Amino acid sequence: MTSIRTRCAAALLAASMVVPVAASAQSGSLDSQRQAVFAQLIASPADRALMLAYARLSVQMRDFEAAAATLERFLDLDPGNTAARVELATAYFALGAYGVAQYHLAAAAASGGLTAEQAEQVARYRAETDARQAPHQITGRIALGQSWARETDQSGVFGTAQLDWRFDMGGPNANDWLTQLAFSRYSPDEIGFDDRQTTRLRSGPELRLTGDAYGPRLQPYLELMWMTEDDGFGFVRDDTSVALGFAYQNPHNAFWTSYADVQLGRGERERFGFGVDFDFHEVRLGLAYRPSRDTRIRGTLGWRDEDTDDGFGAYETATTLRLEALHGFDTGWQALPRRWEARGWVQRQEVEQGDRFGIFNDFTDTGYGLGLRAFVTDALFLEARGARLERVDGFGFDAPETIYSLQIGWEF
Structure with a gap:
């Protein structure tokens, strides 16, 4: 059944x-x-x-x-x-x-x-x-709150932050140098749903090939990433990596935008007190549809391949499909200066792990969720989210989790 x-x-x-x-x-x-x-x-x-x-x-x-x-x-x-x-x-x-x-x-x-x-x-x-029109633009968002995991009856901190700095490089097509710093922390944890902390720094020129709102935008970039995972049993994994990438975004018209992101990189992973190097390749392709000012729909297909220099030829391949929708709406309350945003997403990821002796693990992650961002001032907002996550591995082990979170945030 x-x-x-x-x-x-x-x-x-x-x-x-x-x-x-x-x-x-x-x-x-x-x-x-x-x-x-x-x-x-x-x-x-x-x-x-x-x-x-x-x-x-x-x-x-x-x-x-x-x-x-x-x-x-x-x-x-x-x-x-x-x-x-x-x-x-x-x-x-x-x-x-x-x-x-x-x-x-x-x-x-x-x-x-x-x-x-x-x-x-x-x-x-x-x-x-x-x-x-200023030569320098700094924008960002900070959100901090609490998350609750129903099945494991745990709670913890759930926080995100992002800072974007644009520097006008001049020229007729409004080319910028764009630097982005992002940080996220997710907790609680459970086997298969680790406590994860990620910091990402990306920097490179954003080049517009046309002088209007439409047409392709290209960004070659350098990206640094630091990530820590804790599976709850004291086994900690630390990754440090550097990548060269190329991002493409093309608003074809008022409704459709296509985008892609390709990167090649190398990193170091430390686990159980030992460190190994790894190479990775990542590709993301997507299409966004905006039928009105208030509604946006986006689908993304991603692929990542990772090879480890551990002497055994260990590798990991992940394929991800994600669909997201966002809708802004007026609450009708005159005291509230900004529109609220409702969003939903569904995602499926298939992961295969193996080495030169064959496949030793494969699993599938599925998830879906809903969220509401309620602005109480022009910059201050409250955000509520709910998500259902589930991992099924090749041995039939099922690890479900339902996560709720509530954050207070600030946009600037």
Whole structure:
């Protein structure tokens, strides 16, 4: 008989597959509405109400170029319309044309015709535009909280931190040198679900091949990583590695983005007081779909191969498939300044371990989870997560775990 756990995982995977279909239907409905408005604009090209309707539908579909072109024509007819100028500025901001966006934001602020809500919006966009045009940009996120493991009845610290530093290298295509530092700590632990602490440093130039918001971005980089695992019985594993990599990201249009990451590296692993060197190769390929401003769906396929210089030809190969979805929504509470974010994920990883004498271990990790990030200020948030993890090895040993966590975090 199929277990309840298996049925739940299948149901979640099926629901995840339905999300793109529903999102596509929503996108198709917006496109039909926009086509209808466009047909009316052909008959009445100077109708300002139709122009605004077409521009707003274009923004909802994330076609910011069409929105900007329509709003430019609108302002030619009505240059004193501050609401339209603010919408034009936000469209240029979304396209990454920060200088043009700043021009229209300044004109709207100087008009004297903004409502209190519009003035606050303009001030926020002007500050963000200034920050993005600065030669140095530092952004980050810190979150710290508690996690609980149901089956093993354990609890512990669950924390993450990330710091991104961008340095403008100049040039017509807004090329940056990007340095990223990330840290994570996961606890509790159980056999098969180790206490893990990871620190990762990546640095390299991010090169844009075009001057607009779309088109390929390439980043050759150097990455350093330090990782410690404790299986709960006092057996500690320490890894230190260095890798050369190449990351590719290509926003093809407002909806679709493809990405890839390839790296080759070498590291040292210390376990039981002995150290061995290892070589590794890792590839990740993915596709992201954004049907609206509020919804993002991403699927990633990953492969990693590791060979150890231990004299026995030990190796490990892992193949991972992960599907993620994120949806932002307005709570309707005016006291809350930012939209909340709901997310879900499902993942399956197959691992094979062996040496020159043959395969001695293989296991499959499956997991799925849900999360909610609730912003209580522009920067401060609470995040609740729940996840179900399960490992089944080649001997039929099943190690399930249900983990809940609650964190408080800060974005800057």
